[in-house]
Amino acid sequence: MKFGIVVFPGSDCGYDCHHVLSQVLEAETVFIWHGDKNLKNCDCVVLPGGFSYGDYLRAGALARFSPVMEAVKEFAENGGLVIGICNGFQVLTEAGILPGAFLPNRGGRFICRHVYLRVENNQTPFTLLFAPGEVIKIPIAHQQGNFFIDSPHQEEVKKHIVFRYCGPQGEIDSRYNPNGSWENVAGIVSREGNILGIMPHPERAAEEILGSEDGRRVFLSVIKWWEDKKWK
Amino acid sequence: MKYRGKVIVTLKPGVFDPQGVTIRNALHTLSFREVEEVKAGKYLEIILESENRSQAEKRIQEMCDQLLSNPVIESYSYQLEEIKN
Incomplete structure (x- = not known):
């Protein structure tokens, strides 16, 4: 299977994703420039973290007008696998591909550290190698990670939460919520389950030398899901 | 006709x-103790060419809906004035 990493001006985590996918996992991986109009026949598109368009106006607000986003939207609507990490998650919400919006962190500061996440749903292409309720450790690095969803949509989005910020034993508590996200949300999937938005950076936790390998399984899950589908 | 739209985007209540x-909190530190609440928002000024006032208003509203504000979290207001040479 082939991964495509979209590069917006100001995306600075694309090379980390490329390294993990192509070197650590040895998967075929290409970059897709934001001005491209096609996705180079990729099977999974990654919108990486960073500061697309300098976070001007609102984080992610301008990236959605890049020519490539038309193709990403169409790909996503047709069931294609899409992962938005950090700023990529913000882009997906701004583009209306995933619900919700992001506010500045509750404490007003940029936060960069490892956090614990609880896997709330392992029945998705991105989490099938995790145990239900498993606690994993992946770093966050953001200033606007405070996930907000307006009350009419809360019931619906609740069903699609995949990762929540938690304590070392999986405790869900506001103490372990680094940024004030609604329901401690760290990651959600779309209604059909083919689009993942995740605020923490799994690509920064894919090698032992970096302190955690938990993030690797997000990408390995995708590869396994794809291989299984191929044989069905 | 040339118009100037003054757009203010604020977070919803x-x-x-x-x-x-x-x-x-910073104002409190400076001893402005009477301050109860501060709301931060964005101010954008847009100069545009339009046939008439109602057309200019319509265009500004479309800009606000499609880009300048995020309807999930923000609301907007604007003033429109004609620029005379």
Whole structure:
């Protein structure tokens, strides 16, 4: 299977994703420039973290007008696998591909550290190698990670939460919520389950030398899901 | 005709505004104790060419809906004035 990493001006985590996918996992991986109009026949598109368009106006607000986003939207609507990490998650919400919006962190500061996440749903292409309720450790690095969803949509989005910020034993508590996200949300999937938005950076936790390998399984899950589908 | 649209984007009531809270606390530090609340928002000035006033208003509204504000968390208001040479 082939991964495509979209590069917006100001995306600075694309090379980390490329390294993990192509070197650590040895998967075929290409970059897709934001001005491209096609996705180079990729099977999974990654919108990486960073500061697309300098976070001007609102984080992610301008990236959605890049020519490539038309193709990403169409790909996503047709069931294609899409992962938005950090700023990529913000882009997906701004583009209306995933619900919700992001506010500045509750404490007003940029936060960069490892956090614990609880896997709330392992029945998705991105989490099938995790145990239900498993606690994993992946770093966050953001200033606007405070996930907000307006009350009419809360019931619906609740069903699609995949990762929540938690304590070392999986405790869900506001103490372990680094940024004030609604329901401690760290990651959600779309209604059909083919689009993942995740605020923490799994690509920064894919090698032992970096302190955690938990993030690797997000990408390995995708590869396994794809291989299984191929044989069905 | 040339118009100037003055757009103000603010967070909807009830949406947490850490910037506003931080500014309020700073004002308290400067001993402006009477400050109860600060709301931070964005101000944008848009100069546009339009046939008439109602057309200009319509275009500004479309800009606000499609880009300048995020309807999930923000609301907007604007003033429009004609620029005379």
